[in-house]
Amino acid sequence: MVRCKSGQSYTQVLTLFNQTQQDVVSEMAAEDVVVRDGARVFVPAGDTAGSIAATAVFSQRQVAVKPGQSASVGVTLTVPPETPLRAAVVLFRGMNKASGSSSVTMTASLGALFTFTVSENIQIEGSPITVNPQSTTANLGVSQVLTNTGSEPVIAGGIAAVLNETGALVGKAVFEEQRLLPGEQLLFKTEYPAELKTGSYRVIASFQYEDKVITNSADFAVP
Amino acid sequence: MSRWAFILVLVAYPATAKSQSISVSYHETIRIPVPGALAAFSLDDFYAEAKAQDETLTIFGKNPGVVHVVAVMRDSTKTFEVSVLPAPPSYPPGFVQPVSASAPSENGSYESRYTSGPSQSDNIVDFMSDEGNQSVHFHLSGLFIFHPLEGQTTFSLDSVFYQILTPRRDLTVLDEFMDNSPLTVDGSIVRGFHFRQGGFLFHTGYASITTFENFVLPSLKEGVIGVGYRFSLSSHSSLTPNFYFFPGRPASENIGQRGTVASVLYNYEPRKSLGLLGEVGFSRGAGVAARFHFEGAHDQLRANLRYEPLQFASLSLNSLHGFYSDVDWTRQLTSRLTSNLSFTGDHYRLRSLNMTNVVSGLNLQLQLFRNWSLFSGATYGSSKSYIPPGPPVSALGLPLGVSFYSRHFQGGFVYQYSRNYIGVPRSDEFRATLGTQWTGFRLSGFADRQTQAPTIGFTAAGVSGLQEVLDNLAISATTPEQIAVLLRETAGLENQGFVQGVNISLTPVRLQAGADLTWFKRTPSRQQFHFSFLYNKNELVQGANQAAIGSLSYSLKFKNENEFFASLSLLRSNIAGTQGWRTSPLIEISIRHPALSVPHFLVSGRTGTIRGVVFADDGATGMYRPGEPVLTDVVVVLDDARKIRTDHNGHYLFTGVSLGSHSVGLDYQSAEPFFFTTASRVQTDADTAVNFGVAISRARLIGSVHSDAQIGLASVEINISKGSQRFTAQTDSEGTFRVEGLSPGEYDVGLDTDSVPPGYAFSDLETQRITVEASVSAHISFTVRAIRNISGRVIMDDRVSQQEIAVPGVTVLLQELSRSTVADANGFYLIRDLPAGTYNLIVIYEERESKRQVTLPVTPAFLKNIQIAIGTE
Secondary structure, three states: OEEEOOOOOEEEEEEEEEOOOOOOOEEEEEEEEEOOOOOEEEEEEOOOOOHHHHHHHOOEEEEEEOOOOEEEEEEEEOOOOOOOOOOEEEEEEOOEEEEEOOOOOEEOOEEEEEEEEEOOOOEEEOOOEEOOOOOOOOOEEEEEEEOOOOOOHHHHHHHHEEEEEOOOEEOOOOOOEEEEEEOOOEEEEEEOOOOOEEEEEEEEEEEEEEOOEEEEEEEEEEO | OEEEOOEEEEEEEEEEOOOEEEEEEOOOOEEEEOOOOOOEEEEEOOOEEEEEEOOEEEEEEEOOOEEEEEEEEEOOOOEOOOOOOOOOOOOOOOOOOOOOOOOOOEEEEEEEEEEEEOOEEEEEEEEEEEEEOEEEEEEEEEEOOOOOOOOOOEEEEEEEEEEOOOOOOEEEEEEEEOOOOOOEEEEEEEEEEEEEEEEEEEEEEEEOOOEEEEOOOOOOOOOEEEEEEEEEEOOOEEEEEEEEEEOOOHHHHHEEEEEEEEEEEEEEEEEOOOEEEEEEEEEEEEEEEEEEEEEOEEEEEEEEEEEEEEOOEEEOOOOOEEEEEEEOOOOOOEOEEEEEEEEEEEEEEEEOOOEEEEEEEEEEEEOOOOOOEEEEEEEEEEEEEOOOOOEEEEEEEEEEEEEOOOEEEEEEEEEEEEEEOOOOOOEEEEEEEEEEEOEEEEEEEEEEEEEEEEEEEEEEEEOOOOOHHHHHHHOOOOHHHHHHHHHOHHHHHHOOOEEEEEEEEEEEEEEEEEEEEEEEOOOOOEEEEEEEEEEEEEEEEEEEEEEEEEEEEEEEOOOOOOOOEEEEEEEEEEOOOOOOOEEEEEEEEEEEEEEEEOHHHHHOOEEEEEEEEEEEOOOOOOOOOOOEEOOOOEEEEEEEOOEEEOOOOOOOEEEEOOOOOEEEEEEEOOOOEEEEEEOEEEEEEEEOOOOOEEEEEEEEEEEHHHHHHOOOOOOOEEEEEOEEEEEEOOOOOEEOOOOEEEEEEEEEEEOOOHHOOOOOOOOOOOOOEEOOOOOEEEEEEEEEEOOEEEEOOOOEEEEOOOEEOOOOEEEEEEEOOOOEEEOOOOOOEEOOOOOOOOEEEEEHHHHHHHHEEEEEEEOOOEEEEEEEEEEEE
């Protein structure tokens, strides 16, 4: 994530390593990443008002990389003032077809996601915790949907803590970090692998993002 | 297959809490009371660990960074933003903590120097201290003369002073090099008392020549008392009225001019490259002096002017009664052409010298090529001596030369034609120079022949050895400019009667040749050899005066920073009309020892304290925390000399400790076996605190925490308790821990489950009880089971649909452990709590056996999606 102000630009050098057995020819492209109905959608540069991708300036538009070699391209992105967008993807868009032993041919593209934080409007809301019961064939599962209700991208990760009925900590499981774009909804889930004994429990899910913490809890019982 | 019922009861207190910020040091533990706290956990164990017990939140800082800790109450949570502070810097053996910028900077040296001819030993001590905007300097130079002249003592302090400089106030006791103003005291060392407060200036004392070119002279003291006040006119200019009184010497000695001087000094210096100074003074008659300097991109200009009537009151040392002026102007005319214009006009009105000297010159240097330059110009010099009487000497010189310069070689040749106006119409001078330098090596030489050459000679006044010193200087003064400079430098000797006569004349033929060789090493020892040689021959009508001066020197810096210098010089001279060559050897040897600190008695108020606590460190932590038990009446020793005992609070305090490094040690005696939990002897500076920890040699507990695969678990916190006594320990990277200083008894030892890494089952861990005996190590170990599961699905290919379908109700057998489970209605299976190893999963379906091999690592593992295909339906 790049922390910057609106109207500022950001320059990064991307390097493509060709570990295939044939030449790779790519053209550089940028697309905006927007969130629609909670999910990410790639939108061609300029199709969205305040497009970040449309500002992309590449040190070279096309690169050809021989097997075992690498090529670097500098890209400068500008965050337009007042833009609601916060992310763009820069692509090495493959132009030559990769051939293999089968009759299927394809082109390969690689990309890098850039997200921008331009304000302090950082907020996450969590849905109720879902607890999937443990069974003889499944572990205890804890999941929660987090929604980025702010205007900036955030990276969130956390812990699910399992407490017994006396309040003592029984165990913990880790929610892996994920990046949430503004408006994006993502499911965070984890499993507690140990077998819980019969009793009442409480699971507390805490996520930290930037300098904030969101905590939810749910009680459940194992008869 | 048993089935678990599951009830989701409620969703409680969703919260985005504002965190309370707290800080914890690296590898330190803090405890915060949190009412109602039942449990606590850190959101990233990499930075900090947390637990709650007895409504107290305990946080251990593991790595620098920021992390959140959640404390869980019955119906709420509380979030803390924990900043783990970076660890203090540690230094490898042999390195010390750098001195902070505010710390005083101190240095000094002691030098002992022996010179022969005359035989004497000079011992010099220097100490300097800079602290903030205060500077203190102590200097002492004591001279032992092995064969004193009449009127001299065996020992004398040829220079000594103690000086404190601050922005507001300066104070110098004894010697100060006074450069007050041209018409009062200008470049003389005055021994006495010197004080400045703001713009107010006060000087009193006496001046005397004690040495000249390292030659010791009998002291003739002259008094001086003066005051002045510097008024600031602007940030760049000031006006200073001065009033000075010179008591003078007895009239019979005819030295100096007794009387008073009142002057006004104006100083203007807007920048370092431009300055103007003007002074008007009144004594017996009016005097005037001015100085000007300017440095521009293409110009360097310096000018001096001074006039004092003969009866103007002054010290004899820097009295130049008469008129003196000089101008030196260098200008870069073009990128290749440089000019230098110089003028000196002096009229000496000294005790035994009344002379007019005028020297002027214009030199031009043109760079022809990259390495070649052409040199030319014109010089004019005239001299007329009234006392002693002599013929007027004047000459016009026209030099022409060429020079070469490169990185390793340089050389040149100059011819000067001069026309003299004293009956000998022509003078010719040829001068050739050559030099080379390489890494660590320099060699240069010259040869010069001049007819009708201007020459200066001195007649010393009976002070043994002074004549040789003056002859040495006279040989080197071969041009009118050099002669003029030498006259000014020896004016003080003239005034005090050490020089009885000066003779400037023309020598029919003068031959000079010299060489200079230097070899040095760019290593810490800085070894350097230097050899110089000068031969001079003046062919006179009555014969030839010859002199040869050779000097060889060697210097070296030892590893302990001591510096050694030795030189041998030989002056051989053969004066026409005397009997052969006369040789005068001169030996000089010196050793200089640097000092890194200043004795505290020289720097007032620069003492400090060393304090600390001697504590009973039963926990063997090595760290004193207020409230811990202390040890009283323990002897603490400073620098193996001063001793003090700890008071009833276990405290000790050394006062009046000088700056610099000191050793502080503990002299602890006890009937019980004990050990130090801190260094028992510490090297430290003043104004520091040093705590000493002592623990009675008690039993120790050694333990380990490892996984079921015998892998040591790091950073697991251990709780040890006996009654109200509580200790904690933490496992190292090998999973072992050690607790020192336990008293005998039974202890409960348990693991802090929050510190156990994720993936390990600790719900079945139980506290162990162990008996610890005095002076015996007790051992304990904990095995923490890593959670390893295998799950997946039993499937088969359906011929009809040509898809994979689940196989419900079949038994999945873990062959090596003889454990089995039954797949559910969707074919899913799960086998928990497995040890590390490689296993075969076997499914028998309709008498067909399907097998799949899996490997569980030594670390926690949950192998998912292990599908077992049993063939085709």
